[in-house]
Amino acid sequence: MISICRRLLVIASEDVGLAYPNAIVIVKACVDSAMQIGFPEAKIPLAQATILLATSPKSNSAYLAISNALDELDHEFIMDIPNHIKDAHYKGAKDLGRGLEYKYPHDFKNNYIKQQYLPDNIKNSEYYKPQNNKTEQNIKKYLQYLNESN
Structure with missing residues (x-):
């Protein structure tokens, strides 16, 4: 799970970045939630973060x-x-x-x-x-x- 969380955080800054600067805040909250909840429920905030990043405007x-x-x-x-x-x-x-x-x-x-x-x-x-x-x-x-x- 740590590598998934790390990757989501990197995507929020590197790929979405300033096109949607609040994405990092939301993704961080999702990552923190996932780490606190643990699997199997961690999949829900991780999915939320993934969908947010996939559908956000992009800027590097x-x-x-x-x-x-x-x-x-x-x-x-x-x-x-x-x-x-x-x-x-x-x-x-x-x-x-x-x-x-x-x-x-x-x-x-x-x-x-x-x-x-x-x-x-x-x-x-x-x-x-x-x-x-x-x-x-x-x-x-x-x-x-x-x-x-x-």
Whole structure:
């Protein structure tokens, strides 16, 4: 049963993913129920999770995003993170240039402000590419809105 539960959880994130982000919550509840109930009744929540996943819209954009980011880490020399976002809570941090000119996103409209978060050599990299489903198209519109409003 453990391998079935594990596979259902992976499918919820890898194959359904952001097309129906609540699928992982429902599948996790079904898996927990199955583990607590045990066989033979465990087949019921496992069937529920299986049917939900089989009939859900699909997106592997989260899987592709993390795969692309990790691939870049494997093939690119990653420079230091920008000083303005480095930890600056300790004595001497400012002397090292850390935290200077950091813009706290919550102080800005929509709790968002454009600033560099990635090292210089990958600062223009884009890992997440929204796919053509309702949820991700809403994410895409929201990201466009943030970029246009700042």
